[in-house]
Amino acid sequence: MSLYCGTACRRKSFWCYRLLSTYVTKTRYLFELKEDDDACKKAQQTGAFYLFHNLAPLLQKSEHQYLLPQYSLVELEKLLGKLGQDTQRIEDSVLIGCSEQHEAWFALDLGLTNSSSMSASLQKPEMEAELRGSFIELRKALFRLNVKDASLLSTAQALLRWHDAHQFCSRSGQPTKKNVAGSKRVCPSNKIIYYPQMAPVVITLVSDGTRCLLARQSSFPKGMYSALAGFCDIGETLEEAVRREVAEEVGLEVERLHYSASQHWPFPNSSLMIACHAAVSPGQTEIQVNLRELEAAAWFSHDEVVMALKRNDPYTKQQNGTFPFWLPPKLAIAHQLIKEWVEKPTCPSLPA
Ligand SMILES: NC(=O)C1=CN([C@@H]2O[C@H](COP(=O)(O)OP(=O)(O)OC[C@H]3O[C@@H](n4cnc5c(N)ncnc54)[C@H](OP(=O)(O)O)[C@@H]3O)[C@@H](O)[C@H]2O)C=CC1
Numbered sequence: 001m002s003l004y005c006g007t008a009c010r011r012k013s014f015w016c017y018r019l020l021s022t023y024v025t026k027t028r029y030l031f032e033l034k035e036d037d038d039a040c041k042k043a044q045q046t047g048a049f050y051l052f053h054n055l056a057p058l059l060q061k062s063e064h065q066y067l068l069p070q071y072s073l074v075e076l077e078k079l080l081g082k083l084g085q086d087t088q089r090i091e092d093s094v095l096i097g098c099s100e101q102h103e104a105w106f107a108l109d110l111g112l113t114n115s116s117s118m119s120a121s122l123q124k125p126e127m128e129a130e131l132r133g134s135f136i137e138l139r140k141a142l143f144r145l146n147v148k149d150a151s152l153l154s155t156a157q158a159l160l161r162w163h164d165a166h167q168f169c170s171r172s173g174q175p176t177k178k179n180v181a182g183s184k185r186v187c188p189s190n191k192i193i194y195y196p197q198m199a200p201v202v203i204t205l206v207s208d209g210t211r212c213l214l215a216r217q218s219s220f221p222k223g224m225y226s227a228l229a230g231f232c233d234i235g236e237t238l239e240e241a242v243r244r245e246v247a248e249e250v251g252l253e254v255e256r257l258h259y260s261a262s263q264h265w266p267f268p269n270s271s272l273m274i275a276c277h278a279a280v281s282p283g284q285t286e287i288q289v290n291l292r293e294l295e296a297a298a299w300f301s302h303d304e305v306v307m308a309l310k311r312n313d314p315y316t317k318q319q320n321g322t323f324p325f326w327l328p329p330k331l332a333i334a335h336q337l338i339k340e341w342v343e344k345p346t347c348p349s350l351p352a
C-alpha cells in the first residue's frame with residue numbers, strides 16, 4: 001500500500017519525508033523496504049551488496065585493519081555469471097541497513113544453500129580469487145573492523161544465520177518463504193509468520209565498592225576475564241535474571257543493580273547483551289564458583305583492573321608459563337562496563 005503525501009511534494013510513498021530529520025527519514029525508508037517487496041526490489045537496483053560465504057564475510061586487508069568491499073547489483077550479476085551461477089540467487093539477500101542518502105545495503109551468502117533455490121554452494125577459493133579478498137570468520141575479523149562495519153557485519157551475519165536455520169515451518173514442516181527484505185519468513189500452507197529473534201543475555205559487573213568480580217570460562221582465550229553473563233530464562237525480568245545468574249555462578253546475592261547499556265552480540269548465535277552494574281554488600285563477598293559454568297572467578301582491585309585495561313599484547317606467555325590477566329576488547333560491552341567501573345568504582349544506588 002502506498003500513500004501520497006501532501007500537496008506540496010506529491011511524492012508517492014508511505015510517508016511524507018519533507019519535514020523529517022535525516023534519522024527519521026532513513027528509519028521510515030527502511031520500514032518501507034521491509035513492508036513493501038516491490039520497493040525493496042527497486043532499492044536493490046541502486047543498492048550495495050556485502051558478500052558472505054558460509055557466514056564468513058568477504059574482507060580485504062589493508063595495513064592495520066580489514067576493509068569491507070561492497071558490490072552493486074550489476075557487479076554482482078556479472079560475478080555470478082562469470083562463476084556460472086544463476087542470478088536468481090540474489091533473491092536470498094537480506095536488507096541490513098541504508099546510508100543517509102537512502103542507498104540500501106544488502107547481505108548475500110554465496111556459500112549457504114537455500115531450500116527454495118537450486119543453486120549450489122560456490123567454491124570459496126574460486127570466489128576469493130575473483131573478488132580479490134578473503135572470507136574471514138567473523139570471530140577473527142570483528143576486532144579489526146571499525147565500529148560501524150563491525151556492527152553492520154554482526155547484523156548481517158545474524159540475519160543470514162537466522163534465515164539459514166528457519167527454512168522450514170516448525171508446525172507444517174513445509175519450506176517457509178522470506179519477504180524480499182528478509183525481515184520475516186512465512187509458511188505458505190498455514191500463513192504462520194516467523195520473525196528473526198535474539199536471545200536476551202544479562203551481563204553484570206558485580207562490585208563490593210572497592211573491588212570488582214570477574215570470571216572466566218574454559219573456552220575464553222588464556223588469561224582473559226570478563227563480567228558475569230547468562231541467558232535470561234523464560235518469564236524472567238532483567239533484574240531477576242541478574243540476581244539468578246550471580247547467585248548461580250558465584251553464590252552471591254546482589255543487593256542493588258543499575259542498567260548501563262546494551263549491545264547486539266553475534267556469537268555463538270544472536271544475543272541482545274543487557275549490561276548492568278550490581279553491588280553486593282562489603283560483608284558478603286565470599287564467592288563459591290560454580291565449576292560447571294566457570295573455570296575461575298575472583299575479586300580484582302581497582303589498580304589491577306586499570307593495569308589490565310592498558311595491556312595491549314595479552315597473548316604473550318609470561319616467563320613462568322602463565323598468561324597475564326587481561327580484559328575483553330573495546331568492542332565488547334564487557335569492556336565498556338569495566339571501563340565505567342574504573343572511572344566510577346562506587347556502588348550503584350538504585351534498588352534491585
Ligand atoms: N559482548 C560481551 O562483552 C560478552 C558476551 N558474552 C556472551 O554472552 C553469552 C552468554 O554467556 P554465558 O556465560 O555463556 O551464558 P550462561 O551463563 O547462561 O551459560 C551458557 C550455557 O547456557 C546454555 N545456553 C546456550 N544458549 C542458550 C539460550 N539461547 N538460552 C538459554 N540457555 C542457553 C548452554 O548450556 P548447555 O550447553 O548445557 O545447554 C550454555 O553452555 C555468550 O554467548 C557470550 O558470547 C559473554 C561475555 C561478554
Ligand SMILES: [Mg+2]
Pocket residue numbers: 228229230249293
Ligand atoms: Mg555465564
